[in-house]
Amino acid sequence: MNTELTELADSVFADAASSDTGFDAKLWATLEETGLARLTLPGDSGGSEASFADAAIVLAAAGAHAARVPLVETDLQAGWLLTSAGIPVPDGPLTIATGDLDIARTHERASGTLRRVPWARSSSVVMLAGDSVLLFDPAGLTVTDGSNVAEEPRDTVTVDGPVTAASVGDHAGTELRLRGALGRACLIAGAARGALASSVQYAGERVQFGRPIGKLQAIQQQLALAASEVAAAGAAADAAARAADADGVLGARFAIASAKARASQAAGEVARIAHQVHGAIGFTREYDLRLVTTRLWAWRDEDGSEAEWNDVVGTMALEAGADGLWPLITGAP
Amino acid sequence: MTSTLSRLPALVPPPVDLPPRAAELRAEVRAFLAAERAAGAWSPRADVWLSGWDERFTRELGKRGWLGMTIPTEYGGGGATPLDRYVVTEELLAAGAPVAAHWVADRQxxxxxxxxxxxxxxRKFLPGIAAGEVYFGIGMSExxxxxxxxxxxTKAEKVDGGWELTGTxxxxxxxxxxxxxxxxxRSAPKDDTHRHAGLSQFIVDLHAPGVQIRxxxxxxxxxxxxxxxxxxxxxxxDMVLGEIGSGWHQVTSELAFERSGPERFLSTYPLLAALIGELTAGPVDAGTRREIGALVSRLWALRRMSLAIAGALESGEAPELAAAVVKDLGTRYENEVVDAARLLVAIPPDPGAPDGFARLLADAIQHAPGFTLxxxxNEVLRGIVARGLGLR
Known part of the structure; x- marks a missing residue:
């Protein structure tokens, strides 16, 4: 465990924590200065060449403090894709367009509509179309604001203009999806921890029936259940990151799929208990619990819900069969 | 939220990787288990660490150095690490092998x-435990x-040259x-202001005069x-264990070992494997595939948590909160496997079947109440977690 990095990330994201919405340009500048913005990218791409295990630490801190920056998109996805394709990585935040694409492309121009693009209004937009990586010229983009349930930008981008294009290997699409899932699982682990911390604090302060509600066994049992889910999400995300370091992202498919499924499952349960413990105040806009619980609701479905990833895990388990299941789980053939 | 977050304790120790030797060790255990199965020595069962008493099998493990692995070699043990033992233990449980005879002695x-x-x-007990020839129980509940x-x-009264135990x-x-x-x-009268004082542990020969077993x-x-x-x-x-009056401390210091091991989520693993075996005999729909995926991803996450705790134990820590979390999640998971097996395959549980899915399901259903007790x-464990969170 990288204690120095943990402390740095906690302090950077804690200092930036606020209940505003929209891109946090000041935080982004700090992330650039401290090398956290492009943590896993190679030095040539302006990166810090750190491990996925380190990225898991930084992303968990970002999630816990509801940071308003496209870290997963910039570092784990778009930056990696551009680097893989040999396209120079532009300065500033990046984002990745995926999903229901409707795009027509000639050699150096593209047109069409990209939907639910994270942080598009503040970022350079990158996409993977077949085996081609495209970096769009901002002059050719028209962005219409949209959001997820956490009020994070998920914009519609109309493309009609020049692109830089280069090709990548066969499995780039699969890896891109896995990288998103890994990063999102780490963010969930952090947000879940934030929701638990807030709930424990509130239960210690809120007095009913003559004592803090945290002294009631009914509340204690609920918070213990939430803590178990937080622990599972964190352990799963950390383990998947280590698997990606050891075996490469594609080699860690089982671990990453399992981790995103487990974290997504935990997200709903932790948010539910956090709100139940907070009572009506947690349901209000003025109260900051929503910053993490709305992210849990958004992120559990983004980059693949537990239904999608459990389908992947289930398929792998059934292919392995009764005798191959245990080797699959232990990663020891 | 900053100070709030930093006050929250770490819920799971940092992740660990198994030592390089583990792969070789695991392969040896698997080869041994495959040979045992091929010889028809036993059938995979659920909840084997309670019910699979097989002294021949236990002695075979002893011969191979797979019992008392963490005991130093000077006492007949393997001088290995808790993570080495973890590998052997999880392989035995996943195979549904009969491990009950040595379970308590080896683990605790x-x-x-x-x-x-x-x-x-x-000197008196450890060589026999490592050889798979000396079996132990634990006498706590009354x-x-x-x-x-x-x-x-249960009262311990000082007498000339020892103590006299009376109780149940x-x-x-x-x-x-x-x-x-x-x-x-209890070696000293109960003091309601210091409930944990005055307790002691004794090593009792179960064949001693005055011991009745029903x-x-x-x-x-x-x-x-x-x-x-x-x-x-x-x-x-000379059969007092540790210090007179330190029984509570001694008992509770072992709980992280007892609560975080793979037996807390693998009791029904043989049923899960058999379920997959049944499902792969025919076409599988998307809903079933997802349910299997959910069981497998949960199991994978539990194992990573349990391994992280084994790593912490190896470094001399006793992560009590994390161990309670694993046992609460893991034993509930064991029950989830039972429900999935019931609902995904239309084969009724059959306690009379010699082996296979129907027998595993019957055993798992009937043993399930024990998992969470x-x-x-689990309610007591959640109390421990709540204390760890600072609520009590």
Whole structure:
């Protein structure tokens, strides 16, 4: 465990924590200065060449403090894709367009509509179309604001203009999806921890029936259940990151799929208990619990819900069969 | 939110990787298990660490150095690490192999003797434990003391040259087949302001005069549990475990070992494997595939948590909160496997079947109540988690 990095990330994201919405340009500048913005990218791409295990630490801190920056998109996805394709990585935040694409492309121009693009209004937009990586010229983009349930930008981008294009290997699409899932699982682990911390604090302060509600066994049992889910999400995300370091992202498919499924499952349960413990105040806009619980609701479905990833895990388990299941789980053939 | 977050304790220790030697060790264990299965020595069963008593199998493990692995070699052990032992243990449980005879001795008695036992006690018991020839039980619960262990009433009275034990222990697994057990008893009168004081542990020869052992059959009628009654049983001074009056500390310091191991989520693994075997015989729909995926991803996450704790134990820590989390999640998971098996395959549970899915399902259903009770009920465990969170 990288204690120095943990402390740095906690302090950077804690200092930036606020209940505003929209891109946090000041935080982004700090992330650039401290090398956290492009943590896993190679030095040539302006990166810090750190491990996925380190990225898991930084992303968990970002999630816990509801940071308003496209870290997963910039570092784990778009930056990696551009680097893989040999396209120079532009300065500033990046984002990745995926999903229901409707795009027509000639050699150096593209047109069409990209939907639910994270942080598009503040970022350079990158996409993977077949085996081609495209970096769009901002002059050719028209962005219409949209959001997820956490009020994070998920914009519609109309493309009609020049692109830089280069090709990548066969499995780039699969890896891109896995990288998103890994990063999102780490963010969930952090947000879940934030929701638990807030709930424990509130239960210690809120007095009913003559004592803090945290002294009631009914509340204690609920918070213990939430803590178990937080622990599972964190352990799963950390383990998947280590698997990606050891075996490469594609080699860690089982671990990453399992981790995103487990974290997504935990997200709903932790948010539910956090709100139940907070009572009506947690349901209000003025109260900051929503910053993490709305992210849990958004992120559990983004980059693949537990239904999608459990389908992947289930398929792998059934292919392995009764005798191959245990080797699959232990990663020891 | 900053200070709030930093006040929240770490819920799981940092992740660990298995030592390089583990792959070779795992392959050896798998080869041995495959040979045993090919010879028809036993069939995979659910909840084998309670019900699979097989002294031949246990001695075979002893011969291969797979018992008492963490005991130093000078006492006949393997001098290996908790992570080495973890590999062997999880392979045995996943295979549904009969591990009950040595279970308590290997998991708890060996490490406890190394920690609190005298030199003479170690020399007397550890070589036999490592060889798979000496079996142990644990005597904690009593008719009026279950979750509230500090309320035990078994009395230890000082007599010339030792102590005299009088009282009753219940739910003692394997006492009728074991050689000895550790009994927790009150060696000084109860003081309501210091409930945990005045407790001591004794090593009791289960064949000593004054010890009576009676079966307490479980739901199936099978005999695993016992009532152990002491009537002025003489315990020589050299069979006191650790310090007189330190029983509570000694008992609770072992809980992280007892609660975080793979037996807390693998009791129904053979049923999960059999379920997959049944499903792969035909086409599988998307909903079923997802349910299998959910069981497998949860299992994978539990194992990573449990391994992280084994890593922390290896560095000398005792992560009590994390161990309680694993046991709460893991034992509920064992029940989830039972429900999935019931609902995904239309094969009724059959306690009369010799083996296979129907038998595994029947055993798992009938053993399920024990999963969330033994070793501290899940409600008590959540109380421990709540204390760890600073709520109590």
């Amino acid at each position: 008695i060996g490490p406890t003797l190394m920690r609190f036992g005298t030199e003479a006690q170690r 008719p009026d003391s279950g979750s509230d262990l500090a309320s035990v009433r 222990k219940v739910w003692t697994s394997g006492a009728h087949q074991a050689h000895a057990f550790f009994a927790l008893a 079966p307490i059959p479980i739901i199936t009628g099978a005999h695993h549990f016992n009532e152990v009654v002491f009537d002025h049983v003489f315990i020589p001074d 033994r070793g501290g009920t």
